[in-house]
Amino acid sequence: MAYLKNFGVILVGIVACVGLSPVAPELMNPYLFSILMYAGINITLAVSLNLVNGLTGQFSMGHAGFxxxxxYVSAFLTTEYLSKMNPGLPAGLNEIVLFAAALYAGGLASAALGYLVGLPSLRLKGDYLxxxxxxxxxxxxxxxxxxxxVGGARGMPGIPKWTxxxxxxxxxxxxxxxxxxxxxxxHGRALLAVREDEIAAEATGVNTTRYKVTAFVIGAFFAGVSGGLFAHFLTYLNPQTFDFNRSFEIIIMVVLGxxxxTTGAVVAALFLTALRELLRPLQEITRLDFRMVIYSLMLVIxxxxxxxxxxxxxELSDFGPFRRFKRDALKDAAAADAPAEGARG
Amino acid sequence: MSAPLLEFRDVNVHYGAIHALKGISFSVEQGKILALVGANGAGKSTTLRAASGMLPISKGGVYFEGRKIDGTRADRLVSMGISHAPEGRGIFANMTVEENLTLGAFLRKDKSAIAPDLERVFELFPRLKERIWQNAGTLSGGEQQMLAIGRALMARPKILLLDEPSLGLAPQIIEKIFEIIVKVNETGTTVLLVEQNALLALEVAHYALVLETGKVVAQGPSRKLLESEEIRKAYLGD
Structure with a gap:
């Protein structure tokens, strides 16, 4: 039952997002809408990086790489192959299936790379990692x-605007x-244990390497998917977009949140994406580009x-009126575990 | 006589160029307390880490219930029955006492037996029960050490490896902790104890090893060692 309820929550959430999809661009001007879109992409990036940096305690600075x-993988697939394909589904559905496949492929490629990079490098700690x-x-x-x-330094134009x-x-x-x-x-408790004290985690029987790599791979997967979303929104990719400044931006969201x-990552992703744009009118007053100076100063403060x-x-569930939900969730988890254990013996 | 529970045969450990253990051999009998005593840098903690799979050994072999276990991953050893309470307590400071203890049972398959074991740990350490919802980082040093031992016990170990349980604690608390170590041993858990406080360790242990710069320099029943003139001079400050 609890499982079904969770599934229901996910379904309702997705349906709500998709249902709002045709309405959202009508509600605001295109500039505001694009900010909203970048904020959404940043939420996925920040939440996935938070899994690695915040919850598992492994300081990764390569999220832009993933x-x-x-x-690039998803954009290459769509421009070279998928946009020319026609699986014969009804018009609207075609695009949805192909885009889902492209995003998934991008995420998987990124996750595979995450595994390759993570396996040797997660032996390192802190600054070295x-x-x-x-x-x-x-x-x-x-x-x-x-x-x-994929266009090298010229970048990759002509990506279908599917996002x-x-x-x-x-x-x-x-x-x-x-x-x-x-x-x-x-598994979550094991990740937290790794963050709190790696030696103690190992002593209690947590396979620390496996958990660190798993968190890293999941983080890389979602970073890859959001890269695909980004590509199909901007319709143009350039390698410069993914320099270390981009990684830092995501790290700042995680640290500030x-x-x-996870709540913090979401709020900070929304806040920082909006803040950079809100500071734009300042430029017209000062006639100089102080925008990033003020942005940085605000971060310091x-x-x-x-x-x-x-x-x-x-998390949100730790505060006042939301507490009730957390307790319910705990009860659900306990109820879900109990019969399963009986079956396992 | 049956095979010893844990056995070291000519174990060597290197930290880079430093030769930390130079051929150590000893065995821990089932149901006993074995103490490793010695000065700083003698290799006591290194011996424990080699036993729990946290350090690779460069030569020799470690055997558990007759099976060679060196090179086995630490988490596998925990499920085999070797539980290590690391030096400096190593508790999960931002988790509650209960979360810390349940993490101790992380690898156990017999989930239904975890709750009674939790009760048993609380019987040993009533103080922990009072603080069950508290973050472990807010506990006193003694309580943290109790938590570290309790967490190690939650894995239902056959052998408990304790690294400096008296570190940084008040004499009164140390006494309490050692009483509990004896109690744990009486319920059938074998204990391998590393301790700088040699007098205390020798009092509770059945058998003891004296380490000096990576070598065993003396060993025997702890009562014999307590009586030995040399040992008293070198380690007990007489």
């Missing part, structure tokens, strides 16, 4: 810069639910006043 891989992942992100960017089939509001927010929603479900399980808080980020390690 995003690039997913973006950060540097290795930073280097990895740059390698990806330079490699793409030199692959002529819409429904895709972006449905996927953001799925990423949030995925991370929440993981964290509510014993609170390392280890925010971190000084709230060193643990907006939410620390807390």
């Amino acid at each position: 995003m690039a891989v997913g973006g 950060a540097i290795v992942t930073l280097g990895f992100g740059e390698i990806i960017r330079v490699l793409i810069l030199n692959i002529d089939a 819409n509001f429904g895709w972006v927010y449905a996927i953001a929603f799925i990423s949030i639910i995925t991370v929440r479900r993981i964290m509510a399980s014993r 609170g390392m280890g808080s 925010l971190m000084l006043t709230r060193p643990n980020g907006f939410f620390g390690t807390k």
Whole structure:
């Protein structure tokens, strides 16, 4: 039952996002709409990076690299093959199936790469891991810069504009639910144990390498999918988009939201995406581009006043009226576990 | 006589160029407490880490119930029955006492037996029960050490490896912890105890090893070692 209820929540969420899809662009001007779309893509990026950096405690700085891989793989598939294909489904459905396949392929490619990079590098800790992942992100960017089939430095134009509001927010929603479900399980507790004390985690029987790599791979998958969303929204890809500044942006969202808080990652992704745009009118007054200076200053002030980020390690379910839901969720989890254990013996 | 529960045969460990254990051999009998004593850097903790699979050994062999276990992953060893309470307690500070303890049973398949075991740990450490919802980081040093031992016990180990359980604790608390170690041993759990406080360790242990710069320099029933003039001079400050 609990399983069905969760499935129901996911279904309702996705249907709501898709249902809003044709309405959303009508409600606001195109500029506002594009900000909303980038914010949604950033939510997926921040939530998935939070799984690695915040919840598992492995400081990765290569998220833009995974995003690039997913973006390029899915964009290459759609422009070269999928947009010319016709599986013979009704008109609207064609595009949906093909886009889903392309996004999935991008995510998988990114996850596979995450596995390859993660397996050797997650033996490293702290600063060393950060540097290795930073280097990895740059390698990806330079490699793409030199692959002529995807346009190299000229970039990759003519990607079909398949991303819409429904895709972006449905996927953001799925990423949030995925991370929440993981964290509510014993696997989630193992990830937290790795973050808290790796030696102690190992001593209690957690296969730390496996859990770190798994978190890394799941993070890479969602980064790849959001890369695909990004590519099919902008309809143009350029390797410069995925430089380390992009990785830092996502890290800032995670840190500002609170390392280890999914709620924080979502709020910070929305807030920071909006803030950069809200500061734009300032430029017209000052006649100089102080926008990024002010943006950075605000980050400094925010971190000084709230060193643990907006939410620390807390979630929405830890606050006032929302607490009830958490208790229900715990009860559900217990109820779901009990019969399953009996069956296992 | 049956095979010893845990056996080290000529075990060597290197940290890079440093030769930390230089051929250590000993065995721990089922149901006993074995103490490893010695000064800083003698290789006591290294021996424990080699036993729990956290360090690769460079030569020799570690045997558990007659099976060679060196090179086996640490999490496998936990499910085989080797539980390690690492030095400096190593508790999960941002998790509650209960979460810490249930993580101790992470690998167990017999989920229905976990709740009674939790009760047993609370019987040993009533203080932990009072603080069940508290974050482990807010516990006192002694309580954290209790939690580390309790968590290790939650894996239902055949052998419990304790690394410096007295570290940084008040004498009164240390006494309590050692009383509990004896109690745990009386219920059938074998204990391998590393301790700088040699006098205390020798008092509770059945058998003891004295390590010095990676070698065993003396061993025997702990009562004999307590009586030995040399040992008293070197390690007990007489």
